[in-house]
Amino acid sequence: MNPGARDQSPPPPASGLDANARLFASLLGIGQICSWGTLYYCFPLIATAMETDLGWSKSELYGALTFGLLLAAVLTYPVGMAVDRGHGRVLMAASSLLAAGGLLAWSFVQSTGVYFALTGLLGALQATLLYEPAFAIMARRVGPLSARSGITLITLWGGFASTVFIPIEQLLLDHWGWRASLWVLAAVNAVWALGYVWLIRPERDVMHASSTSGRAAHAARDREAIRIALRGPVFWLLLAAMTVYAVAFSAFTFHMYPMLQDLKLDPAEVVQSLAIIGPAQVAGRVLITIFASRAPMRVIGSVMISVFPFVFFLLARPSPSFGLVAVLIAAYGLSNGIFTIVRGLVVPEMVSRHAYGAINGLLVLPMAVGRAIAPVAAAWLWAVQQSYHLVIVAIAWSSVLLVALFWLANWVSQSRRLPP
Secondary structure (H helix, E strand, C coil): CECCCCCCCCCCCCCCCCHHHHHHHHHHHHHHHHHHHHHHHCHHHHHHHHHHHHCCCHHHHHHHHHHHHHHHHHHHHHHHHHHHCCCHHHHHHHHHHHHHHHHHHHCCCCCHHHHHHHHHHHHHHHHHHCHHHHHHHHHHHHCHHHCHHHHHHHHHHHCCHHHHHHHHHHHHHHHCCHHHHHHHHHHHHHHHHHHHHHHCCHHHCCCCCCCHHHHHHHHHHHHHHHHHHHHCHHHHHHHHHHHHHHHHHHHHHHHHHHHHHHCCCCHHHHHHHHHCHHHHHHHHHHHHHHHCCCCCHHHHHHHHCCHHHHHHHHHCCCCCCHHHHHHHHHHHHHHHHHHHHHHHHHHHHHHCCCCHHHHHHHHHHHHHHHHHHHHHHHHHHHHHHCCCHHHHHHHHHHHHHHHHHHHHHHHHHCCCECCC
């Protein structure tokens, strides 16, 4: 690194993707709809149904989730390394198949011990199936500096996960119950296990090194890139910011269904409010693509995260109307949708242009820990007053801290030039 050099311009603009690369990104994005929908967004609805059916407490239900997400945290770095080395196809196909088996087994659960084991498996698989490995596979396919369009396209599709799966899961719960609904979610993952086998072809990657010497050179370059990243303050500031973001995002996502019920909305209004998130995320990503396709990600990120504190402080007001909640959820979805793209691109823009999967994995590791702890911590906060008011206030103040950390990372990064 050269701390004295000023480099306030963005990295070279990403080249446009050809038709094959766009199709590849779109199919990865559809896979993200299914993975996020089945492994993430459906959980609060299923947990609420299990609480009613089995009489288990929120702490038991969300404690098991925390266990699973902690396992995911352990896997983030090796998953990134595996993708960097060309194993993304096996990783995502096998993980989807395991997810199908885990969801099917969950439908027969009767004891908390078995539930903990299955939730542990499904939580761990989030490290191998959600955005980060898909981003790394895209970056490997077209190169990190050309991945912006592909990552944006993946998130455009992925943004529909909540819109597609929350209403579907509610419909399944209403007509079949939570156990049978898990059969449908399992089938979705089984289909995508086959899809990833067909879709991901490491031999077509730009980053592919066919010779032993080429692979060794790439590995040595990546190790050096990791060492340089870990010596710089930008990496650590981003790590802190992303961890706070993950805590706030996870606490809200896994409790948003009962949280909105706690705000005195009826079930139909809750589902309608949550269904707004997906289109709002997609709208934000489309706006960025049209109006800010060349803007630095650090600037876009600094602007978008500034919306979060306003959303949650306003949600903390007593008995907000359905109209206000809908507007706030739309603002949250739009900002979060854009920030997902930022998360996928800050590494090549602000940290390093090499070892994308490994460095991103290091950033995601504490994020995954925070994402794991947040749901059960929110359940404990809820238990204090049997109300979600404290949870919403805690998320609001976490958002303030996120803004401060990311802005500082932005400011520091502008005085540092990335090595070639």
